[in-house]
Amino acid sequence: MPGPLDKVIHPIEQKRIVNAIAAAERMCSGEIAVHIEGRCPTNDPLKRAQDLFPKLGITRTRERNGVLIYVAARERRFAIIGDVGINEEPTSKFWDEAKQRMTFALRRGAVGEGVCNAIQSVGVQMGKRFPRQADDKNELDNEITTDETCR
Numbered sequence: 100m101p102g103p104l105d106k107v108i109h110p111i112e113q114k115r116i117v118n119a120i121a122a123a124e125r126m127c128s129g130e131i132a133v134h135i136e137g138r139c140p141t142n143d144p145l146k147r148a149q150d151l152f153p154k155l156g157i158t159r160t161r162e163r164n165g166v167l168i169y170v171a172a173r174e175r176r177f178a179i180i181g182d183v184g185i186n187e188e189p190t191s192k193f194w195d196e197a198k199q200r201m202t203f204a205l206r207r208g209a210v211g212e213g214v215c216n217a218i219q220s221v222g223v224q225m226g227k228r229f230p231r232q233a234d235d236k237n238e239l240d241n242e243i244t245t246d247e248t249c250r
Contacts, residue, residue, distance in 0.1 A: 104245045107137045107172045112211025113243055119215040120241040123222025128229045129164040129185075130239040131218055132157055135210070136246045139171035147171075148178035151244075158182060160238045164229050166221050168197075170214060175205040179217065185228070196220040 104113060120131050132155050134148075141147045148169035152158060157165035163184030170177045179194050179201070197220035204213025 104135060104243060107135055107245070108210055108243075112214075115211055116214050116218065116243055117241050119218040123218050123225070124231075124237065124241070126222045126231060127164075127225035128162055128232050128235050129166060129221075129225040130157065130160050130237075131166045131168065131221055131225075131241075132239055132244065133168045133170070133214060133218070134244045135170045135172055135214070137171070137173045139174060139176060140246070144169055144171055144176045144178040145180070148180050152180065152182070155244055156239060160184075162229065164225065165239065166225070168201075168214060168217055168221070170201075170205075170210060172210045175208070175210075177201055177205065177213075177217075179221070185225075193224055194221075197224070 116133055120133065123131055134151055134155065139147050148167050151169060152167055155167065157167055160182065163182045165182045166179065168179050179197055197217040200216035200220055201213040204216055
């Protein structure tokens with residue numbers, strides 16, 4: 100039976116995103132979370148991402164180097180933010196490539212492609228600053244969250 104996320108993004112694209120998260124996390128010790136909604140309830144994707152960050156458990160990672168990619172799919176708006184261990188502002192150059200890749204894909208309506216591209220870029224950046232450790236554990240579920248999972 101289709102879930103609420105299926106109304107926003109095709110199940111095949113969902114699987115691609117989950118696989119992209121797993122691949123990116125193999126390059127670094129960071130954790131990447133993706134939250135997709137149809138519309139942004141606050142009308143400000145950055146504020147929404149900041150509100151969701153602790154609710155999704157991203158602040159509970161060992162190195163505090165979790166990342167949230169938030170997408171309001173129908174509005175084609177997004178935010179990418181990191182935890183205090185990354186210590187980068189959302190406007191920092193650290194996120195530039197991921198934001199550019201996401202923006203380009205969203206303009207074409209390719210939400211899944213944009214998210215996968217952003218995940219890949221974040222994984223590469225995180226791998227430079229936070230290389231994967233021998234004792235690294237997957238601290239966050241790689242599944243996509245949605246507004247239904249945060250109530």
